[in-house]
Amino acid sequence: MKTVVTAQQMRDAERAVWDADPDVDLMTRAAAGVARVADEMAPEGPVLVVVGPGNNGGDGLFAAATLAESREVLLWLAAGRAHDEGLAAARSAGCREVGDPASARARLADASLVIDAFTGLGARPGLPPDVATFAAACEAWQVPVLAVDQPSGLGTDGGPVGHSFNATVTATFAARKPCHVVEPAASRCGDVVVQDIGVPVPATDLRILEESDLANWWPTPDAASDKYSRGVVLLDTGSERYAGAALLGISGALHAGAGMVRYAGGAPSGLVLGRFPSVVLGEGRAQAAVVGSGWGEPDEARMARAVELGLPLVVDADALGVLPDGGMEGWLLTPHAGELARLLGVGRDEVEADPLGAAREAARRHGATVLLKGAAQYVAEPSGRVTVAVRGPNWTAQAGSGDVLAGICGTLLAAGLPAWKAAAMGASVQALAAQRHPGPYPPDRLTEFLPTVVANLDA
Structure with a gap:
């Protein structure tokens, strides 16, 4: 770095x-x-x-x-x-x-x-x-x-x-x-x-992640690895209306190298299994969970169930509106500027004028790591330390990119990485996929390039 x-x-x-x-x-x-x-x-x-x-x-x-x-x-x-x-x-x-x-x-x-x-x-x-x-x-x-x-x-x-x-x-x-x-x-x-x-x-407490860091830190399997040691990630994402968010998150998780993906969200099970037959439906043994993408609205009951899992969580989208009062150590919050503004009770323009300060304040206030998504992406820890992710092309500014990113980060959390590394590496590998395949690819297509990017990190 x-x-x-x-x-x-x-x-x-x-x-x-x-x-x-x-x-x-x-x-x-x-x-x-x-x-x-x-x-x-x-x-x-x-x-x-x-x-x-x-x-x-x-x-x-x-x-x-x-x-x-x-x-x-x-x-x-x-x-x-x-x-x-x-x-x-x-x-x-x-x-x-x-x-x-x-x-x-x-x-x-x-x-x-x-x-x-x-x-x-x-x-x-x-x-x-x-x-x-x-x-x-x-x-x-x-x-x-x-x-x-x-x-x-x-x-x-x-x-x-x-x-x-x-x-x-x-x-x-x-x-x-x-x-x-x-x-x-x-x-x-x-x-x-x-x-x-x-x-x-x-x-200092501000540093920039480089591609060489990804090569050094990316979790790779060895001869003794199995699906559990590689990491099982549970997704409670999606709904009847926003089933696509579930599919995008699952795709991000699988293409980032999850050992297993469990799905316990609101998207139709037939749709999920028809697209990803390796997914296991329902809750079970897992090392991390992703919640919020595509819920459609904040849901306190779903959030309470997620908290009861006792797992490191990636908290995205609608779940950001029902955060608990504490106990978020090891969690990763993934707001964009508008969502972060609502978390802090300020205007979006204030966040955009000082994104570093806003991300740091949210991390300090909630005791969780915060990944502020946008053209440049910042990972703030409760200690005040900030890591800037590898920057990608502006083509990724489209609906669904955040759903994919949440799934990628969930895979890395499940593999045992601390929240700040999972966030910075997840955002960076998505950016590298977009860099190496420039143009208006939809988010689900970009996930298909992730394995090649990961495989070539040492190249």
Whole structure:
């Protein structure tokens, strides 16, 4: 997994490096990385650098000096002042300045790349009007933008998104920051490239799951395995009206590798067995259960029966409306933003503005792990630790994807994984299936790709 650090954590890590060796020049290391990425993005043609007044601008200026050795580089000193040493280096290398915002916008017509070095680490959301207008013009002209550390206009630690650059690529240093992985800011960062500048970063309570983690952790059978050791998952999902939710959850569970699936929900048994003849009807020995998908409405009696099972539960959809007052340790709640808003008694817009904070609060309040579903998916534990799942294409934003995901997570819980791993791995493997088979596949078709994805995790 990769660590994500806040602005203050990054400052502390940099300070530790300087304390150990005061002569370390982190700015030139960062600038060299920016210049490399710039050359990869646009090997030729004029480069226009938007220069801010602080160290981020200094990174951009030293990168400009390197780039000017082989191409035309223009500087817009958007704040009217700049890092003194960086500006001297850029001027000495032959960089030329554009004098005003209108001139800067005019040069977009022939620019091959814009480097956004206006604000960086620790910045707050928002841009001055002239810079906001320029950022919008970059989008209108479809000029590639390389952001230094983070797109200017975003807050490093996340938060609301107003006027900001929409980066094609963001070159950040040492580790990702919250704005790179948490929506709505993350969508403005483009592809994030982490540059090693020799700053060790500490472990934090926010990290990103990688495909290699799935390969290391996915439960695989051995010669001694049987259906019970692989995990039996019980699904109380579906209804006469929403029988499809039951089928989707069962499909997710089976294709993720369940040793056995039991079904005790409200969908017609003939429909279930006609599609999945290996399913065993009724309750019985199981290691985890999935409840709520396709119930049609909150059902206190069904929830009470689920609680009495004494199993780790995946609680989805309608079951989220009838949670018990406590005793949810080891459970996994799987709300989307609207459901999480109802759990917290806030507006959906509040959840979408601060998804990390909302997921953490729900996990703390209920004493359960929370998987907040959406374009980016966050797994929050009661301790406050959050894991960001592998991100998939937006094609998965369709009815039924959550039903499949609940089944996948149920299989992983039944295999003995802790709730946070089951959630992060379940969301990630579904995302990988969609990545590797892009397009508008319905959720039940995507489940058919899960075995191949799982089998190739080590490839």
